[in-house]
Amino acid sequence: MTTDYQQAREPLGLRLRELRLSCPDGRLTGAQLAERLGFGWTKSKVSKLENGRQTAGAEELRAWAQATGQPDAYAGLLAQLRGFESHIRSWRRQLSAGHRPVQEAITAEHDRTKVLTIWENNLVPGMLQTADYARHVLTRHANLMQSPRDTEDAVRARIRRQEGLYEPGRKYRVMMWEGALYALVCPPSVLAAQLDRLTSVIGLDTLELGVVPFSASLKIYPGNGFWVYDDRRVVVEDWHAELWLDNADSVATYLRVWSTLRESAAYGADAQNVISRARRAVNPR
Template sequence: MSTDFQHGREALGARLRELRVEAGLDGKALADRLGWQRSKVSRLQNGHQTATENDLAAWAEAVGAPGQAAELKARLRGLESQQRHWRRQLAAGHTPVQDRYVVEYHRTATVRGYETSVVPGLFQTPDYARRLLAQNAELMRSPRDTDAAVQARMRRQEVLYQPGKLFRVLIWEAALHVVVGTGEEMAGQLDRLVGLIGMSTVELGIVPLGARMPITPKHGFWIFDEERVVVETVNTELQYDSADDLALYGRVWDHLAETAAYGAKAHRLIARARSTVAAT
């Protein structure tokens, strides 16, 4: 269990204890009202057990504060976002993280993603990936296992050739102009993107510069099997699985997809970027 998850669970437990005390109840009295074992009350308020939404609703009712149920459930959803700091994830280097992604992508059938400033790892060439992983290792001051991490990232791409998979990915055109490595390496990366157009498992869209955007998201995100959303920040990986969050990110993706260029139009945008970066 991540430290962040446990800290969140303890904070939720502290709030439950506060409500119990405000109601003038001890643990036994509250357990009797709920028809629970006293040990369950103790585990929940000490952060040793994860409450369900039903548990939280029952607790709020039993302490005479049913109006607090919504707040408690919101805290639970925040807890379930499973915030994972990169510094802890990268303590043993990038390879374990990349290996985890390999497993996750193999068990996922449909992915919708959006990136604003970088070509997604799923589509990266070894040269491009090596540059990014080395930069990130320096930034995070994590162990330098770049070669092994690149190999793991390339293994992730095997899913692109598996029947039954579908990767619907949007990239903001600006990401094509961010030069990673040498001009030659960047040109190779853009050629790789062109090669993905038309694949049965890939639906690649480029959101053009200058497009009239119905919405302006502040970051990239990935939706896995319409069951969870993953958002990466500089220091943290966030995961959301509530129905509201999935619907919100789904709407954002749909709006972006309406502005994206596909097929030959996407090819032209990539070629335009290539003609620029190859000269650097």
């Protein structure tokens, strides 16, 4: 099955093929180009890159441009690579060095954001997680992705990000599905403490915390979680990757989704009642 990531890199592959076929000293076959490129290059690799089944690194793009006699093409190739990599960030690549760099990258986005709009349908958002809850979530994700373990560094990075909750001038519009309050991605005692944490932050002037109850009438289904940074970028999480979308139409669509879900959400004392109901159901041992 063709993935979104493969579809995004196919135009880069087409451009690579164009360079091979328009070589100034005559078009090259895949085998001939691989021979020019030297160690580590095969006809199969050339084919995979041209068909979007593999992604070239920056130095590989430079080598390709030089081997095809068109070194000036490198800048355009690199721009294409950066263009789609900044939007589709596969977990395999992001987690190659562990979770901490991922947490630090998202912290940089938080630091330059005044209004952060969050929807979560299955977890308590990272901005409001306790250290124990975050530890279990990150450990499970690392297990799934088979990524390096740097859990404690990642937990500290995530918790530090919550300092923004206490900075004047920021606004966090956080909303979640009631199911997130019951998801046992951690031991019941940890979930109980997490729910206590949620009730404790209701009323902060920087935080608008809403919960869409199971009983609410919905105008749209509670789909994937997403985070909107001011009105410039939306980040959507899926199993294979995070999508970082910068175009105005996408940002507007996700803000419209959030506003539609908000019509079904409980706030203030009503939200506290929904959280308290979940807290009573946890019954930790």
